[in-house]
Amino acid sequence: MRAGRRPSAAMTVAYVALALYAAVSLYPFAWMVSAAFKDRLEVLEGGHLVPRRPTLDTLVDTWGRLNFFDYFLNSVKVTGLTVLGVLVIYSLASYAFAMIEFPGRRFIFWFFVALLFVPSITVLLPLTILENRLGILGTHLGLVLPFVNGTAPLTVLMLTNAFRAIPGELHDAARADGAGEVRIFLKVYLPLARPTLITVAVLTAVPTWNEYVLSRVSLNDESRYTLPLALEALASGNVPQNNEIMAGSLILVVPVIVLFLALQRYFVNGLMGAVKE
């Protein structure tokens, strides 16, 4: 820093302000964790963040007796299939939009992107009617298909940009060697687009894992519930206990937090790359 001593005072102010906002960011999580480790009686006392009689019983109970393990598996299945579908379907489409000439290419591309502004509430009702006719309403497939389709605008935009950013000479060289488009796509372009693919995977997985509204209006069978619905059922029971609700909430948020921390390097770089274009 050039201006002598002054920056260190400025630095202190910066760190204090940042620490304050970190506290704001963490605030509800701190209380979530706190309540999840309290027992029935202590959670009613309220007021203190650090549990006086910390217990694992609440979490163990919620995980086992309240079947959260099954709901967790349902959530993993729905989120996993959605991410897989998005990656396969839209990396193929985006590759074509970026690299293969065919009539209507630009029109179809912009059509996909324009859908970004269609509100989900507008199609929610027709979607349930359609799925009812197709016989998939209330199944996990009935969630995965619209979830995949819902990510189309942003995913197509990001992946098409990523494929375009890869030097075209690679494509021409591979063609000259006699490789077909499928081979070039699988062996050359897909590996090079890995950071964007991971960004897309995280951007898909996070909202899918947390999705509530479509699941709420379509799932009836309790054995098919995902974690958000299980949590809601827990909170609207006869005698909702805050320690159990917070334990359920913790079970819901921990997997996405772990996923994000593990992949954040790619995720952050991918989002930042999108800004620079």
Next chain:
Amino acid sequence: MPRPGKARQWLVGYAFIAPAVVLFLVMGLYTLGYSVTLSFAKWNGFSPSWDWVGLDNYRDILYADPRLAPDVWNAAVHTGAAMVVVAGGTVLIALPLAVLLNSIRRLRGTLRSVFFLPYVTTGIAVYYAWRYVLEPDGAVNMVLRSLGLGSLARPQGFLGDPDTALGTLIVIMIWGSVPVAMLLYLAGLQAIDPSLMEAASIDGAGGVRRLRHITWPLLVPITVAILLLSVRDTMQGFQIFLIMTNGGPAGHTDVLGLTAYQQAFMQSMSPTLGVASALGWLIFVAALVLAVLNARLLRGTR
């Protein structure tokens, strides 16, 4: 006729986009078409046929129905307020946060991860956690009382009190939308050529002037993007309202998306499905108009 090679290439292209297009035709186009058509009819979801009513649903929503129209306008006012405050608040918090984060070396990565938690977890779990701390005996009231600010505490809880419910939800929405905005600003800041800053400070431009005349103009496109996303999310999103207050207390947190949801799913046998669809399309048009205006205005100030 194109050359055989060309035709083959076209076919390959169409084959690549086929899964995406088929999925869209089934899940997207059909539902969009259905929704547009239904917005010109009255239907309760069970009777075998629709009653065609032309533009009546739109008229009912905007002025004709003496019970529905005032509810919609009430919800529109709340939606508008939330939209303006969330968009403004997000920018006002995210930009300084990004500037500060960009100015430090140590702990930058850790703090960025911490700041990002609200985005990663936005959903029912976090809304329940907020509801828990905002209860009448919750942590927020406790803190206020222990700081001697007991007059700010809300005995009915922040979500049960008509004066604070909407404001509280808006604060939580800002809390949830700051992370992505901050990250986008951070990316913008890191893309600024350092030699530009160097030159400006040699010419005697102080921190504030550099921020105003160099940094800010370069961040306008990012601000436009953030405001667009924010307007879209607030116009369309009603999940937080559905989970935390369901419009209560007494309609003080009704928003347009929630009203459309209730018309579509909570009216059992009344023929309100057409109204729900029409309201959905009005929300779409409003969001689109606002987004375009927004972008125009901001680009103009550059």
